[in-house]
Amino acid sequence: MTATVSIGEFSRLTYLSVKTLRHYHDVGLLAPVDIDAHSGYRRYSTDQVTRAHLIRRLRGLDMPIPEIRAVLEAPDTGTRDAALRAHLERMEAQLQRTRDAVASLRALLTPAAPLTVEYRTVAAFPALAIRDVVGRDVIGDWCGSSFALLYETLAAADGVPAGPGGATYSMDFFAEESGEVLAFVPVAPGARFATPAGVALVEMPARRFAITAHRGSFENFDRTYGALGSHVAEHDTVSTEPVREIYLISPDETDDPAEYLTELCWPIDRP
CATH class of the missing domain: 3.20.80.10 (Regulatory factor, effector binding domain)
Structure with a gap:
C-alpha cells in the first residue's frame, strides 16, 4: 500500500531538503505525483522514496544531473549499471589523481635527494x-x-x-x-x-x-x-x-x- 505525503514530510523521509526537492522537480529528476491546482502544494508518493534515496547517493558521488537522469531513465538494468560503473571509474581515477597530488605535495616538503649527474x-x-x-x-x-x-x-x-x-x-x-x-x-x-x-x-x-x-x-x-x-x-x-x-x-x-x-x-x- 502506498500513500501520498506533503513535500515537508517527503523531505523527512528522504533526507532531501524542500529546496532540493523543488530543484529536482525543476530539472526533471523527481516530479511530485500531484500538485494542487490552487495552492501549488506538491505531494509525493511513498513509492518515490527509493528513487529519492538513489538520487541523493548519486549526487553525493558528484554525478552530474544529466547522468543521473540517464541512470533513472535507463531501459534496463544493464544500461543502468554501465552508467554507474563508468561514473565510479571516473571517480576512482580522480581519487588516484588526488592521492598522487597529495603525495607529490608531501614530497615538496622534504629535501630533494642529492643530484648525481x-x-x-x-x-x-x-x-x-x-x-x-x-x-x-x-x-x-x-x-x-x-x-x-x-x-x-x-x-x-x-x-x-x-x-x-x-x-x-x-x-x-x-x-x-x-x-x-x-x-x-x-x-x-x-x-x-x-x-x-x-x-x-x-x-x-x-x-x-x-x-x-x-x-x-x-x-x-x-x-x-x-x-x-x-x-x-x-x-x-x-x-x-x-x-x-x-x-x-x-x-x-x-x-x-x-x-x-x-x-x-x-x-x-x-x-
Whole structure:
C-alpha cells in the first residue's frame, strides 16, 4: 500500500531538503505525483522514496544531473549499471589523481635527494619510432599505445630490442603545452621491418648528454627536470635539442610506480 505525503514530510523521509526537492522537480529528476491546482502544494508518493534515496547517493558521488537522469531513465538494468560503473571509474581515477597530488605535495616538503649527474656521449643508433605532436595532458595514454605498437611491430619480425625504449620531447612540448614527441625502441643495426602505418625505422642522432636517474612515479618528475636543467644551465652550454628519456623500468614492467626507473638525458653543447 502506498500513500501520498506533503513535500515537508517527503523531505523527512528522504533526507532531501524542500529546496532540493523543488530543484529536482525543476530539472526533471523527481516530479511530485500531484500538485494542487490552487495552492501549488506538491505531494509525493511513498513509492518515490527509493528513487529519492538513489538520487541523493548519486549526487553525493558528484554525478552530474544529466547522468543521473540517464541512470533513472535507463531501459534496463544493464544500461543502468554501465552508467554507474563508468561514473565510479571516473571517480576512482580522480581519487588516484588526488592521492598522487597529495603525495607529490608531501614530497615538496622534504629535501630533494642529492643530484648525481653523469656526462655521456651516446652514439647514433637505429630504432623503431613513432613521431607525433602530443598534448601534455594525454602524454601518458599516447606513450602507452605507442610503445605497445612498437613492441608488437618488433615481435612480429621475431626481433628483440637492442636496448630500453625511450622518448624525445621537443621544446614546444613544454613551452606550448603540446609539441613533437618521438617514442622509440632501439633495434639491431641492419635490421629490417615491415612497419605498420605510423611506425618508421629511424636513425637516432648522436648526442652529448648530462644524465641523471629519476626513481619513482612521474608525478614528481618535474623536480628531476628542475634539478638537472638547473645544473646544466649553471655548468654547461644549454642545447635546444629535444630532451631524451630512457625508460629502464617502465609501467609496462611493474605495477608499482615506486619501482619506475627513468634516465633523464639533457642535451648539451659541451664536448
